[in-house]
Amino acid sequence: MRKVVEGSYAIAQAVKCCDPDIISAYPITPQTHIVENLSQMVADGELKAEFITVDSEFSALSALVGSSAMGARSYSSTTSQGLALMYEVLYNVSGLRMPIVMTVANRAMGAPLNIWNDQQDSIGARDCGWIQLYAENVQEAMDLTPQAYKLAEDPDILTPVMVCMDGFILTHVYEPVEFLDHDKVKQFLPPFKPKITLDPAHPVTIGAFADPSTFTEYRYLQQDAQNKALGKIDTIAKEFKETFGRYYGGLIDTYRMEGADAAIVTLGSVIGTIKDALDEMWAEGKKVGLVKVRSYRPFPVKALRDSLKDVSSIAVIEKDVSIGNEAGLTTDLKAAFYNTGMKTPIIGFTAGLGGRDITLKDIKKAGDKALAAAKGPEAEFEFLTLRKEIL
Amino acid sequence: MKEIRIHGRGGQGSVTAAEIIAVAGFEDKKYSQAFPAFGVERRGAPVMAFVRIADQPIRVRSQIYNPDYVLVQDVTLLDVVDVAAGLKPDGKIIINTDRPKEKLKLKTEAQVVTIDATKIAMEILGRPIVNTIMLGAFCGATGQVSLESMNAAVSERFKGELGRKNLAAIKEAYERVSHA
Numbered sequence: 001m002r003k004v005v006e007g008s009y010a011i012a013q014a015v016k017c018c019d020p021d022i023i024s025a026y027p028i029t030p031q032t033h034i035v036e037n038l039s040q041m042v043a044d045g046e047l048k049a050e051f052i053t054v055d056s057e058f059s060a061l062s063a064l065v066g067s068s069a070m071g072a073r074s075y076s077s078t079t080s081q082g083l084a085l086m087y088e089v090l091y092n093v094s095g096l097r098m099p100i101v102m103t104v105a106n107r108a109m110g111a112p113l114n115i116w117n118d119q120q121d122s123i124g125a126r127d128c129g130w131i132q133l134y135a136e137n138v139q140e141a142m143d144l145t146p147q148a149y150k151l152a153e154d155p156d157i158l159t160p161v162m163v164c165m166d167g168f169i170l171t172h173v174y175e176p177v178e179f180l181d182h183d184k185v186k187q188f189l190p191p192f193k194p195k196i197t198l199d200p201a202h203p204v205t206i207g208a209f210a211d212p213s214t215f216t217e218y219r220y221l222q223q224d225a226q227n228k229a230l231g232k233i234d235t236i237a238k239e240f241k242e243t244f245g246r247y248y249g250g251l252i253d254t255y256r257m258e259g260a261d262a263a264i265v266t267l268g269s270v271i272g273t274i275k276d277a278l279d280e281m282w283a284e285g286k287k288v289g290l291v292k293v294r295s296y297r298p299f300p301v302k303a304l305r306d307s308l309k310d311v312s313s314i315a316v317i318e319k320d321v322s323i324g325n326e327a328g329l330t331t332d333l334k335a336a337f338y339n340t341g342m343k344t345p346i347i348g349f350t351a352g353l354g355g356r357d358i359t360l361k362d363i364k365k366a367g368d369k370a371l372a373a374a375k376g377p378e379a380e381f382e383f384l385t386l387r388k389e390i391l
Numbered sequence: 392m393k394e395i396r397i398h399g400r401g402g403q404g405s406v407t408a409a410e411i412i413a414v415a416g417f418e419d420k421k422y423s424q425a426f427p428a429f430g431v432e433r434r435g436a437p438v439m440a441f442v443r444i445a446d447q448p449i450r451v452r453s454q455i456y457n458p459d460y461v462l463v464q465d466v467t468l469l470d471v472v473d474v475a476a477g478l479k480p481d482g483k484i485i486i487n488t489d490r491p492k493e494k495l496k497l498k499t500e501a502q503v504v505t506i507d508a509t510k511i512a513m514e515i516l517g518r519p520i521v522n523t524i525m526l527g528a529f530c531g532a533t534g535q536v537s538l539e540s541m542n543a544a545v546s547e548r549f550k551g552e553l554g555r556k557n558l559a560a561i562k563e564a565y566e567r568v569s570h571a
Contacts, residue, residue, distance in 0.1 A: 004417040004425075006410075030429075116429060169452055174413045174425040272450030355429065359453045 001179045007138040007170045008033030010177045011077075011103055014142040016047045017185040018101075018149050021072035024052040024063040028082040029115045030167035031105040035077055049075075057082040061089040061100075068098035069206050071197035073149065076100065079167055080107035083121045087128070093160045094129025094222060096207055099152030099192070100160045101145065102130075105167040106268070106319070108354040116355020117167040118319035119268060123296070123328040129222050131161040131229055132296040134267040139177050140248050141165040146180065146189045147236050153192050154232055159225050164296075166269040166319075168355070180244070188243045226298040233295050251300035253292040254307055256282060260289030262370040263308055265333060266317045267293040270351075270358050274317070277363035288367040293329065301336040313345045313377075315370035317363070317384065319352040326381040345373045351384035358385070392445035393535055394455045397525075398474045399464035402434040404522035408462070409440035411526060411544045416444040418540035424449045437472050444535060460533055462525050463487060464508075466495070475499035485528050485568075487521050504532045506568055515560040523549075523557040527564030538565055 005013075011034050015023075023042070025035040041047035052067075054060045057078050064074040078086065083104060093100055104122045108114040122132055133148060135141035141163060148161040165171060196204060210218055234250025241247035255271075256278050257263065264274055271292050281288050291307050293300070308314060316330040325331065330348030337344065349366050352358045362385055372378065395412060399405030406427045413425035421444050428439035441455045457477045466488035468474060475484055480500040487508035488495065497503055506528045508521035523545055530538050542558055549557050 004410075004414045004423060168429040169426070172426060172429065173452075174410045174423075175449070176417055176422060269452055273452050276451045357454045359456070360451065 002176055003179065004174050004176050006033060007141070007165070007173050007175070009037050010138050010142050010179075011145065011165070011171075012037035012041065014145040014180050015075055015103075016041055017180040017182045018075070018146050018189060019073065019186070020049050020075040022050050022052060022064065022067035022074045023076065024054055024060045024067075024074070025076045025078065026054055026057045026060045026082060028057070028079055030107060030117070030171045031077050031079045031082070031103070033171060034103060034105065057085040058089060061086045061093065061102075064100050065089065065092060065096065065098060068093075068100055069096070069198045071192065071194050073153075073192040074098075074100045075102070077103040077105065079105040080109055080121045083125060084109065087125070090125060090128040090130060092207075095218065097158040097222075097225075098160055099149070099158055101148045101152055102160070102162050103141070103145070104162045104164045105171045106164055107167040114354040117169050118353045118355070119164065119166070120320045120353075122162055122164045123318070123320040125162075126297055126328060129159070130297065131159050131226065133161060133163055133233075133294060134296060135163065135165045135170065136248070136269060136271040136292065138165075138170055138173060138175055139246070141170060142177060142180060143240060143244065143246055143248070146185050147240050149192075150189050150236050150239075151229060151232055153194075155195070156228050157225050157232060159222070159229065164268070169269045178246075184243055188240065230295075230298045230300060249292065249294060251293075251295045251303045252307060253294060255290040255292070256287075257289035257291065257307060257311075259287060260311055261287045262313045262315065262367070262374065263289045263291055263311045264315050264317055264363070264367060264370060265291045265293065265304070265308070265329065267296060267329065268319065270317065270319070273358060273360060274363050277360045277367065280360065281364060281367050286367060286371060288370060296329070299332055299336070304333060304336050305340060305342065308344065309342065311344065312374035313370050314347070315366050315373065316346065316348045317351055317366055318348070319350070321350045321353070330381060345377045347373050347377045347379065348381040349384040350381075356385055392443055392447075392449065393459045394457070395442040395444070395460045395462065395529075396455050396458040397440045397442070397462045397464070398468050398472060399438055399440075399522070400434075400468070401436045401438050403464045404520060405438050405440045405464060407548070408464075408522040408526055409442045411523075411541070411548055412442045412444070412529070412536060414547065415536045415540040415544035416442075418543050419537055421446060422449050428454060437468055458482060460529065460535070461485070462529060464521055464525055466490065469495060469497070473498070475501065483532055485525065485532055487525060504528065504568060506564055508564065511560055511563050515563065516556050524560045524564045527561030528568045530561075531565040531568030538562075
């Protein structure tokens with residue numbers, strides 16, 4: 001069924017099709033409509049899950065540690081300060097290898113208080129051991145949801161996944177989406193049957209102490225699982241295509257990279273605007289392509305090297321800043337090149353902070369700077385749409 | 392692609408109007424996208440909502456700066472907001488007012504369409520909520536969405552007696568603007 005609905009409702013429908021056993025979440029703008037819709041579906045008996053209402057995001061994710069240990073498919077959603085309040089639990093979930101899926105409705109981190117979109121929240125949580133996938137549009141965010149469970153629950157992976165979608169821009173937009181078919185999702189995503197669960201009849205310890213003789217190996221196994229996920233993400237995306245007919249690329253996707261002189265690398269909902277801007281640039285003879293990062297953790301080092309090997313310069317556009325350095329994707333991309341001998345200039349832009357609109361003009365400005373950077377970068381890192389007049 | 396910007400005040404249903412146009416555009420077998428100028432919702436404060444309708448999938452997600460059409464739900468906004476900002480010269484601006492358009496002193500080359508939507512709302516709905524009436528006027532003045540699809544989209548949103556009254560209000564606005 002194809003319909004025009006709000007992004008948040010579409011996500012709730014996608015979550016419903018995944019048959020979660022337990023949902024626990026605390027409402028926070030702009031995630032609220034997702035969990036309101038899920039709560040309504042549970043109350044109406046449409047969704048046979050238990051919705052645990054809690055006092056905070058810390059409790060929401062902590063409750064899921066318990067449910068996941070029992071072998072229940074578990075779901076949450078949050079954003080911004082809510083994600084920050086979960087910080088301690090994020091590490092517990094990944095360290096305990098719990099395949100929880102959480103939609104992050106990306107929003108700025110306060111202070112100053114700001115409810116609007118950027119990606120500071122999830123990029124800031126990049127080291128917590130979760131897989132992070134970023135959606136370009138509502139349909140992709142929907143389709144990533146069952147893919148995220150399939151990936152998280154794979155016995156070789158057993159790693160939690162954040163499905164990141166830009167707050168308001170995707171959670172509150174009305175646009176046409178193809179609803180997921182519940183039966184098809186059931187075929188695509190088999191029931192969650194973990195090998196080890198908490199069961200009073202067969203007592204085990206989950207979350208035991210790890211002293212210096214074993215802790216490093218636990219971390220190594222997490223790293224190994226993320227490395228294995230590099231291969232599985234595309235395999236699962238292709239399986240999804242076989243069942244549902246939609247495919248968005250694996251770890252990355254590209255647009256107009258054939259014959260491009262420069263490339264823009266980015267993630268999230270700004271990709272649509274960039275595609276329109278690049279069409280205009282090509283019409284003006286400016287050959288700038290796009291590489292879309294779908295998986296930020298695990299970071300697709302090889303795929304990025306391969307896709308960017310033929311351009312003379314690269315601009316990264318991202319909605320976050322590592323205050324005191326540059327920004328997450330920029331630094332990660334530079335690091336991916338360093339040992340290869342690739343000396344392509346890479347410049348970074350932070351844009352769209354706290355809901356600042358990113359226009360076609362802004363993108364073309366970044367594209368022009370990317371082309372100019374072939375002769376050497378003018379600046380390593382810039383705020384793209386800085387209002388100098390109010391500083 | 393046609394781009395529409397809706398100006399209103401918090402509580403006047405501007406975001407709902409944008410969503411209904413997107414649903415109606417989809418009913419017409421087109422692609423559509425609707426979103427608010429996300430703010431901290433306050434009743435009475437100036438708000439904006441945006442709609443795009445196109446024959447191709449819509450990718451751009453920036454706000455709308457050069458609309459083809461502007462809808463103004465509340466004429467008092469003209470004192471505080473440049474509602475015609477960036478409006479294309481061959482576009483149209485539809486304003487809810489009982490004043491003649493010459494007195495509005497709008498800075499635009501675009502065609503100005505006025506409709507006393509508040510009066511129609513009071514007569515048919517019994518409440519000064521004009522968003523669906525502005526939708527009828529939009530259909531009549533622009534032809535960008537068919538009346539049938541607009542009616543279907545409004546009926547999906549407003550059921551029963553309220554839905555019937557809204558359809559009557561839309562018809563009234565559509566006819567007044569079409570015959571003007």
